[in-house]
Amino acid sequence: MSRRQDAARPRVAVVGAGSWGTTFGKILADGGAHVTMWARRPELASEIQEGKRNSEYLPGINLPRDMHATHHLSEALEGAEQIYLSIPSQAVRQNLKAVRPLISQSDAPIVSLMKGVERRTGLRMSQVIEQELHCDPARIAVASGPNLALEIASEQPTAAVISSTSQETAEAVARRARNKYFRTFVNTDVIGTEFGGVLKNLIAVAIGIVDGVGYGENTKASIITRGLVEMTDFAVAFGAQHETLQGLAGLGDLIATCQSPLSRNNTAGRLLGQGYRFDDVVKQMNQTAEGLASVAPILQLAREVGVQMPIVEQVKMVLDGTMNPRDIAPHLTTDDDTPQGERTTNGQAGGGGALWRSIQRALDQFRNGGRGAAGDRP
Ligand SMILES: NC(=O)C1=CN([C@@H]2O[C@H](COP(=O)(O)OP(=O)(O)OC[C@H]3O[C@@H](n4cnc5c(N)ncnc54)[C@H](O)[C@@H]3O)[C@@H](O)[C@H]2O)C=CC1
Numbered sequence: 386m387s388r389r390q391d392a393a394r395p396r397v398a399v400v401g402a403g404s405w406g407t408t409f410g411k412i413l414a415d416g417g418a419h420v421t422m423w424a425r426r427p428e429l430a431s432e433i434q435e436g437k438r439n440s441e442y443l444p445g446i447n448l449p450r451d452m453h454a455t456h457h458l459s460e461a462l463e464g465a466e467q468i469y470l471s472i473p474s475q476a477v478r479q480n481l482k483a484v485r486p487l488i489s490q491s492d493a494p495i496v497s498l499m500k501g502v503e504r505r506t507g508l509r510m511s512q513v514i515e516q517e518l519h520c521d522p523a524r525i526a527v528a529s530g531p532n533l534a535l536e537i538a539s540e541q542p543t544a545a546v547i548s549s550t551s552q553e554t555a556e557a558v559a560r561r562a563r564n565k566y567f568r569t570f571v572n573t574d575v576i577g578t579e580f581g582g583v584l585k586n587l588i589a590v591a592i593g594i595v596d597g598v599g600y601g602e603n604t605k606a607s608i609i610t611r612g613l614v615e616m617t618d619f620a621v622a623f624g625a626q627h628e629t630l631q632g633l634a635g636l637g638d639l640i641a642t643c644q645s646p647l648s649r650n651n652t653a654g655r656l657l658g659q660g661y662r663f664d665d666v667v668k669q670m671n672q673t674a675e676g677l678a679s680v681a682p683i684l685q686l687a688r689e690v691g692v693q694m695p696i697v698e699q700v701k702m703v704l705d706g707t708m709n710p711r712d713i714a715p716h717l718t719t720d721d722d723t724p725q726g727e728r729t730t731n732g733q734a735g736g737g738g739a740l741w742r743s744i745q746r747a748l749d750q751f752r753n754g755g756r757g758a759a760g761d762r763p
């Protein structure tokens with residue numbers, strides 16, 4: 386590609402050059418954008434810029450020849466029409482403080498690729514972005530779904546959902562963030578989409594734990610199924626749509642993360658199940674396992690709205706060293722003595738659920754102006 390052709394392409398910035406940031410940069414570049422990655426470490430920026438590799442996070446992957454990288458934030462953000470953020474959730478606020486003065490003249494959409502909540506505040510990443518950048522929520526989007534970085538970097542066909550309270554923002558981002566191997570749907574349920582990504586990490590830690598102990602498929606299927614109920618109850622209590630949790634950002638991501646040894650949350654859980662202590666697990670993980678930091682704030686939020694999360698509670702006890710990993714599986718309900726009904730939906734269960742879903746669909750179509758944008762609706 387000539388310099389002139391390169392300059393004519395829409396510019397986007399990706400802040401964070403770990404496994405997901407770099408993979409998303411590749412998605413965007415393969416979709417036709419002029420991508421500049423920001424890497425915190427100069428040596429990583431130069432490996433991407435010069436060698437078109439990120440050997441620490443994406444071994445064996447060749448990055449697009451026209452993908453750029455810098456360790457100067459101002460260079461990465463200059464002229465960006467869309468800005469994607471992919472840094473560990475606990476570091477987002479401090480990084481946004483550096484981003485803010487550099488984009489004061491810009492109204493570019495800000496897209497969160499992260500799947501954690503802030504430990505100190507319990508806030509979702511879109512809320513932290515809104516606070517730190519003082520921007521209209523309609524400018525913020527989040528991307529989520531069954532998106533194990535290394536598989537996508539190998540160009541295996543994958544779907545994701547882009548969510549924003551503004552349908553227009555969601556569609557603009559979804560149009561940019563797609564290519565022949567990466568398909569993006571849209572929705573306007575930011576709460577459900579973000580919480581889906583956060584909560585499936587906690588269930589994936591539980592799955593890792595029982596895997597590490599040596600339990601088999603029945604145990605894992607039981608935890609995945611009951612885990613989805615916990616995820617749904619929690620997210621709906623905070624205003625999410627039930628259906629979002631059945632879609633790519635909920636069930637889809639839950640399946641991928643719970644099944645794959647590529648998942649860092651699953652891997653962290655497996656080490657705990659094998660008997661490693663929490664501190665040793667953290668030392669062994671050289672990549673981000675968001676679930677470990679999200680457990681405590683999620684349980685705090687659950688208590689505030691009166692939602693019971695027996696599986697997540699047990700994950701916390703294993704992390705704290707107060708429960709033997711072997712004991713996690715039998716306690717799948719909150720009350721082991723009294724048999725519970727197998728409730729799989731929230732308050733709109735039964736006949737009301739179908740009616741509710743058709744009302745939601747009608748509302749969605751109305752919001753889309755009858756254009757039938759590809760919503761992520763099962
Ligand atoms: N890797 C994956 O398959 C996927 C990850 N995600 C989410 O993407 C987010 C980022 O995760 P990954 O890229 O996987 O993590 P990673 O561990 O691969 O990379 C994190 C990057 O952030 C940098 N970093 C660490 N501390 C920092 C700080 N204080 N300030 C600035 N940069 C810092 C690291 O140097 C590294 O480049 C997480 O929220 C994760 O849940 C979402 C979908 C898929």
Ligand SMILES: O=C(CO)COP(=O)(O)O
Pocket residue numbers: 500530531532533534586589638641642647648649650651673674675
């Ligand atoms: O979010 C992911 C897949 O969708 C990645 O999961 P891990 O962070 O557990 O690797």
